[in-house]
Each structure stands twice: as structure tokens, then as C-alpha cells.
Amino acid sequence: MKHVGILGGTFDPPHIGHLIVAEEVRAELELDEVWLMPSQEPPHKHTAAADADDRVNMVSSAINANPSFSVETIELDRSGKSYTYDTIKLLTDKHPEVRFYFVIGADMVEYLPHWKHIDELMDMVRFVGVKRNGFELETTYPIIEVDIPLIDISSTDIKNRLASGRSIKYLVPAGVETYIKENHLYEER
Numbered sequence: 555m556k557h558v559g560i561l562g563g564t565f566d567p568p569h570i571g572h573l574i575v576a577e578e579v580r581a582e583l584e585l586d587e588v589w590l591m592p593s594q595e596p597p598h599k600h601t602a603a604a605d606a607d608d609r610v611n612m613v614s615s616a617i618n619a620n621p622s623f624s625v626e627t628i629e630l631d632r633s634g635k636s637y638t639y640d641t642i643k644l645l646t647d648k649h650p651e652v653r654f655y656f657v658i659g660a661d662m663v664e665y666l667p668h669w670k671h672i673d674e675l676m677d678m679v680r681f682v683g684v685k686r687n688g689f690e691l692e693t694t695y696p697i698i699e700v701d702i703p704l705i706d707i708s709s710t711d712i713k714n715r716l717a718s719g720r721s722i723k724y725l726v727p728a729g730v731e732t733y734i735k736e737n738h739l740y741e742e743r
């Protein structure tokens with residue numbers, strides 16, 4: 555059986571926090587692969603500023619040096635909010651040989667009680683939680699906790715920096731920074 559982590563997200567834009575989370579979980583749980591999975595529409599927050607193609611291109615650029623990482627675009631095949639319950643059903647049907655681990659930051663751990671069909675989803679996939687500044691990792695749900703360095707970086711912060719002309723160097727991979735500049739993304743807030 556193959557063990558695969560999924561880091562679902564808006565990736566608007568991807569940043570080094572995403573990469574460190576993915577790599578720490580891969581190493582700690584000895585996963586074969588981690589798939590970064592951009593959502594069509596995030597279930598609980600406003601629509602992404604960048605369109606799906608740009609977010610996929612940025613994620614592809616961010617992971618290009620890591621053979622254990624890939625981009626999973628299954629959520630872009632359907633419109634509307636990207637509920638994880640619907641996605642995991644599709645992925646487990648498509649890949650019966652894979653055991654999936656759904657990786658989330660502590661902000662999403664706090665939000666777990668509001669996820670669609672969360673009790674059924676808990677039986678379908680193992681959840682892995684990592685700490686995040688300002689949020690509690692504590693939950694009554696049976697998640698696997700992986701200890702990572704606290705990384706105080708968010709896509710919101712990156713967008714705020716860009717809109718006010720501040721540097722994002724080293725907060726995102728160099729290729730993502732170049733992509734954002736060349737495509738004039740996030741110039742207004």
C-alpha cells in the first residue's frame with residue numbers, strides 16, 4: 555500500500571509555510587508522496603484572488619525540485635465549493651491502493667466541527683494536524699499531530715505585502731515570486 559499525504563489549500567499564493575508543512579509531515583510519517591491540492595473554491599473563505607490556472611502554475615513552480623511532491627488538480631474538475639468529503643470519495647475510488655493522510659494547519663483543526671460530513675470523513679481518511687500561530691491544535695477528533703517549527707507566514711500576509719510594495723523574498727520560492735511579478739498578480743487589495 556502506498557502512503558500519500560494531501561495538503562489541500564487555496565494556495566493564493568503558495569508560500570514556504572506550505573512547503574515546510576508538507577516536507578515535515580512527509581519525513582515524520584515516512585510518506586511515499588505528498589500531493590498539493592489547490593481547491594476550486596475554498597469552503598469557508600472568500601474566493602481566491604488569483605485564478606485556478608495561476609495557482610496551479612505557482613504550486614508547480616514551488617515544488618519543482620522535489621520528486622516526492624506533486625500537484626493534484628482533481629478539485630478543479632468541478633465547480634462550486636471544494637468540500638473535502640466529496641474529494642476524498644473520488645480519490646479513494648480512483649486510487650484503491652493508496653492510504654491517504656489529509657494534512658491541515660491548526661486553523662483548520664479548530665474549524666473541523668464545521669466541515670461537511672466530518673464524522674463520515676474521519677472514517678474515510680486520517681487527518682494530520684500541525685501547529686500554526688494563533689490557533690489551538692487541541693481537538694476531540696482523532697488526528698495525528700506532527701510537530702513542526704512554528705512558521706508565521708500566510709497567503710494573506712503575502713498579499714498584503716505585495717499590495718503595499720513590501721518584499722516577499724524568501725517567504726515564497728523564487729519561482730513563485732517571479733511568476734507573481736511577471737503576471738502582475740495581487741497588485742491591488
Ligand SMILES: Nc1ncnc2c1ncn2[C@@H]1O[C@H](COP(=O)(O)OP(=O)(O)OP(=O)(O)O)[C@@H](O)[C@H]1O
Pocket residue numbers: 561562563564565566571572575657658659660661662684685686687705706707708709710711
Ligand atoms: N504557516 C503555516 N503553518 C501551518 N500550516 C499552514 C501554514 N500556512 C498554511 N497552512 C495550512 O496549509 C493549508 C492550506 O493553506 P492556504 O492555502 O489556505 O494558505 P493560508 O496561508 O492559510 O491562507 P490564508 O492567509 O488565506 O489563511 C491549510 O490547512 C493551512 O492551515
Ligand SMILES: O=C(O)c1ccc[n+]([C@@H]2O[C@H](COP(=O)([O-])O)[C@@H](O)[C@H]2O)c1
Pocket residue numbers: 561562563564565591593596597598599636637638639658662665668669670
Ligand atoms: O470540506 C469542508 O467542509 C472543508 C472546510 C474547510 C476547509 N476544507 C479544506 O481544507 C483545506 C485547507 O483549506 P483553506 O481554506 O485553508 O485553503 C482545503 O483543501 C479545503 O478544501 C474543507
